[in-house]
Amino acid sequence: MASHVALLFAPINTLDVLKRAGLLGTSAQIAVLDYLQQAEHGHFGAEEIHRRIAKNGERMNLSTTYRVLNQLVRAGFVANVPLGKHHSLYELNTGMAHDHLVCVLCGRVEEFSDVTINRRRAAIAKEFGLRVVGKTLALRGVCADCAARAHPAGPRVR
Structure with a gap:
């Protein structure tokens, strides 16, 4: 997992990083990971991530946003901060x-x-x-x- 985190901060394009982690590198995966990298450090709900990405012109369903976030969590790129029964925040996994x-x-x-x-x-x-x-x-x-x-x-x- 830590090796993927290190890749995020190297000058490598997001598609290459995702593929090295065994993901397909879909446009939705790229959009979510790019957003979290560019958003500076923060904690975001899936709905907020979806809304902000849509504002930038990326078209995807909210269910796709949730699915992509779960994929990125499993791959170690994103950390999930559970806040209750059905609510989580997501943040870029910096390895810290x-x-x-x-x-x-x-x-x-x-x-x-x-x-x-x-x-x-x-x-x-x-x-x-x-x-x-x-x-x-x-x-x-x-x-x-x-x-x-x-x-x-x-x-x-x-």
Whole structure:
């Protein structure tokens, strides 16, 4: 998987990268991967990816967008950040280990990396003889901005 990630940042065209990973290199795969590469770092829902690609003139069904995202996740190019029963965000897999903090009110996603969590995750996998092929940790809660809007600090009444 890491070898595919390294290819994304080399000056090689997207079609070649996809074919080397065993994918067909369809126009939809190219459009999604190109979008995620050009979008800088971010976390996007499938619907948002679909809408932004369509805005650029690429024609594909939303179901095709979901299918392509799943193909790119399996190939290691894209990471899936599950947020609940039927909702995920997608991001370009840069190969950098990180986890996510997700606000359940505004949807803001912040990344963090913690050496202790990473070590513990590796130790648990080793203890169970598990060869890790993917991992996700998304801590869900209310961000400080949303909490402040819900309970603005004001003068205290005695």
